Amino acid sequence: xxxxxxxxxxxxxxxxxxxxxxxxxxxxxxxxxxxxxxxxxxxxxxxxxxxxxxxxxxxxxxxxxxxxxxxxxxxxxxxxxxxxxxxxxxxxxxxxxxxxxxxxxxxxxxxxxxxxxxxxxxxxxxxxxxxxxxxxxxxxxxxxxxxxxxxxxxxxxxxxxxxxxxxxxxxxxxxxxxxxxxxxxxxxxxxxxxxxxxxxxxxxxxxxxxxxxxxxxxxxxxxxxxxxxxxxxxxxxxxxxxxxxxxxxxxxxxxxxxxxxxxxxxxxx
Numbered sequence: 001x002x003x004x005x006x007x008x009x010x011x012x013x014x015x016x017x018x019x020x021x022x023x024x025x026x027x028x029x030x031x032x033x034x035x036x037x038x039x040x041x042x043x044x045x046x047x048x049x050x051x052x053x054x055x056x057x058x059x060x061x062x063x064x065x066x067x068x069x070x071x072x073x074x075x076x077x078x079x080x081x082x083x084x085x086x087x088x089x090x091x092x093x094x095x096x097x098x099x100x101x102x103x104x105x106x107x108x109x110x111x112x113x114x115x116x117x118x119x120x121x122x123x124x125x126x127x128x129x130x131x132x133x134x135x136x137x138x139x140x141x142x143x144x145x146x147x148x149x150x151x152x153x154x155x156x157x158x159x160x161x162x163x164x165x166x167x168x169x170x171x172x173x174x175x176x177x178x179x180x181x182x183x184x185x186x187x188x189x190x191x192x193x194x195x196x197x198x199x200x201x202x203x204x205x206x207x208x209x210x211x212x213x214x215x216x217x218x219x220x221x222x223x224x225x226x227x228x229x230x231x232x233x234x235x236x237x238x239x240x241x242x243x244x245x246x247x248x249x250x251x252x253x254x255x256x257x258x259x260x261x262x263x264x265x266x267x268x269x
Contacts, residue, residue, distance in 0.1 A: 011052035011077055020066050031062045031071075031081035034097040041075070050074045063097065065157060068119040096153075100125040123162050130166045134173045139181070143174050204243040207234070211250050228254040 012024045019027035047055030051062075051073050060078035063070050073081075104121050130146070137143050147170060154163055211231060231250050234242060 008052065011050075011073075011080065014051045014053075015071075015081075018069060018071065019064065028081050030064050030066050032065055032097070033060060033062050033078045033081060034101050042072075048072060050077055052077050061101065068122060068157075068159070070118055096126065096129060097122075099129065123159055126157070126159075127162055127165055131169055134166070134170050137173065138177070140174065140177060143170060143177065146170065200243060204246050207242050208246060208250060211254075224254055224258045228258075 015031070016022060016024045016027045019030050021027045021030065042059040042061070044057055044059060047057055048059060050056045051071050054074065056072070056074040058075065059072040060075055061070050062073055062078055062081050100122055103125055104118070130150070133146055134143065137146060147167075150163060150166060150170075211227060228251055231247055231254065234247060
């Protein structure tokens with residue numbers, strides 16, 4: 001058996017041994033390659049064993065989506081994990097893991113040698129990442145995108161404690177945004193109503209001034225009856241832009257003026 005074939009067989013055996021599934025084809029789909037460092041891998045001075053058993057100096061991390069375990073492979077072996085559909089489906093996960101691993105690597109590049117510590121840091125950074133996204137969301141639509149994204153990620157990154165914590169914060173943020181939007185809507189409605197009232201008042205004052213001028217100049221060809229009829233017609237409009245109470249007062253004023261003029265006329269004035 002050639003060294004290449006031997007390495008391939010060892011890769012299959014070793015990878016399956018640390019996977020949830022005992023079937024190699026299913027086991028390799030549990031793993032995903034994630035980038036760390038500046039070039040997507042870690043470079044070491046002394047050779048380290050790849051999953052296939054060969055010595056490597058450029059370490060390409062692969063992470064088990066179900067258990068969170070990390071292994072190091074050479075470049076070619078790292079390409080063996082997952083499949084095309086898995087890579088497409090886990091695009092969000094890969095993007096986030098790339099960000100997280102970069103942060104972890106910047107803090108302590110040797111952390112990758114301690115699986116328990118590494119998984120703890122992943123959980124912390126994963127939570128921080130989504131807390132930051134949720135905090136920056138400013139409407140319900142953005143929160144819904146995050147929620148749907150989390151729903152997909154729960155199928156890959158199976159850490160219930162982390163997701164429970166994130167969802168609690170997401171729901172709280174959703175309540176805050178709902179309150180803010182409702183408050184904003186109330187304020188906007190109040191402003192519109194105030195503007196409408198102000199416009200109505202201004203228009204009414206103009207109309208009142210016009211009517212009063214007609215009443216004053218009734219002897220110049222525009223009778224009080226015609227003026228009252230004009231006010232009544234305006235009042236009868238279903239969507240009058242004038243204040244109804246003011247119109248009624250004008251009609252009352254017109255009728256009183258008419259009575260006064262009639263009395264004066266009867267007395268010969």
